[in-house]
Amino acid sequence: MIKLAIHKKQNSFSDRWISYCDSNKISYKIVNCYDSNIMSDLNDVNALLWHWAHHEPEGQLVARQIISAIEKMGIVVFPNINTCWHYDDKIAQKYLLESINAPIVPSHVFLIKDEAIQFIEKAQYPLVFKLRCGAGSQNVQLVKNKYEAKKLCRKAFSKGFLAAKGYFADAKTKVRNIPNIEAFIGKMKRFPRSVKNIISNRRLLSVQKGYLYFQDFIANNQYDTRITVIGDRAFGFLRKVRPGDFRASGSGQILYDNDKIDMRCVEIAFDVSKKLNTQSLSFDFIFDSENEPKICEISYCYQSKAVHDCPGNWDHKLNWNKGHMWPEDAILLEVLRLISES
Ligand SMILES: Nc1ncnc2c1ncn2[C@@H]1O[C@H](COP(=O)(O)OP(=O)(O)O)[C@@H](O)[C@H]1O
Ligand SMILES: [Mg+2]
Incomplete structure (x- = not known):
């Protein structure tokens, strides 16, 4: 048994x-x-x-x-290790996705300060600066010119950056997403515990230093396309960027509209998952100036309710299966399938 x-x-x-x-x-x-x-x-x-x-x-x-x-x-x-070794590590994802020629946003990593400075002098701005870790856009910012880039570079190669932001980071978005008074009261009740956890995590997570990571800035995206592949199922939805911002991750503004999902994203997500032998992986796509989908980030962790609320999912032949499904259930079924094959 x-x-x-x-x-x-x-x-x-x-x-x-x-x-x-x-x-x-x-x-x-x-x-x-x-x-x-x-x-x-x-x-x-x-x-x-x-x-x-x-x-x-x-x-x-x-x-x-x-x-x-x-x-x-x-x-x-x-x-499995193929699914998670690159989790929360944008540097690992850059090398991994390049190794299989997956379409990714052009990304630049520097581990030597002088080489970073040479790049900064010649680069086209704006650029997007990221820490290798973090979620909800916390550690992602626009760099308008070489002076801003040099400031980040000095910090990256000296005292570094904390891996997690404080409780009040991105407060406007958090307040905007409180749906009702009950949710607000719940948040207030959890406040002391949340602050304690954040302080403790900020102390324990490694300080981010000794590297500098930039991506080319892909302008004019109103939303990310999020595809989550679990076994032979792909779930898709859109996440709108924050008002007056370029960042969608963490905005909480989710849109379920299959007509707006470019099926090339679903195909790429299935193809990459197969090449990497992953069990469950979410992909964030943005579109470049030639309207080509580019992977911005991959992650084996995601909010399960957002996936559950998709109206259905596609299989690898792009047949549509109607109906909601919890991603946890899809993962469990995939694990049972893998056991039966082993
Ligand atoms: N190179 C880029 N050009 C334009 N927008 C970007 C770029 N990289 C990220 N973004 C936007 O910023 C958001 C956060 O970036 P992401 O790398 O996914 O960080 P996080 O791990 O915090 O989700 C993305 O959801 C996307 O909307
Ligand atoms: Mg992201």
Whole structure:
């Protein structure tokens, strides 16, 4: 009989995995992947499901290494290392996507200050500056000229940047997205805990320094196209940019309109997922001046409700399957399929 191991973390994908297993009578046990005995705890299971996130300092420190080790046990792991080694690491994504000739926004990485300065002197502006890590556009900014670029360069090669912003960063967007008074009260109740977590994470996550990362600025995009590929399913929606800004990620303005989804994005997302052997990956596309879709970022973590609310999904032949589906369920079905193949 099949038995799964699930790393339980409240408000992560594990909530749904556990309830799915309970209602479908799938045998499972709860494990803690940060426990020193995790390898022996996995001796009697066929697969492990673990949804580790970028803002967990312990995950950033050891999740990739633990997952690489678990794969050697011959069990199915979600996320497999192909799915997550580049997670929350835009530098890794640049090299990875270039290696398979995937269409990406032209990206420039410098690890030597003098080489960065030479680039800054000759570059076309504006450019987009990014830290390798972060989400919700927190660590992404427009650089208007070489003086701004040099300032960032000095900081990058001296004291560096904190990996996470404070609680009040992007406050306008957060306030705009509070749907009602109940949500506001909930936010206020969680305020002390949220601030404590952010302060602790800011202390523990590595300071970002010793590199400089720029992308060419792709102007005039009103929204990102977000495609999420899980096994043989692709979900698609659009995310509008913030008013008066160029950044969509974290805007909370989601649009479900298949007529506005360029099917080239779905094809590219399936193609890249296949080449990389990933189990679940979201892709953000923007369109360049020739209207060619370019990948801006990939990530195995995403908001599950946004994917669930898609009206359906495509398979790799672009057949449309109507109906909502939780991505956690799609992942679990994919894991069961992989077990049956192993
Ligand atoms: N090179 C670029 N040109 C134009 N817009 C960009 C570029 N890179 C990112 N953006 C916009 O900024 C947003 C945040 O960038 P992204 O790299 O996805 O960071 P995050 O990891 O915070 O989501 C994207 O959703 C996109 O709308
Ligand atoms: Mg993004």
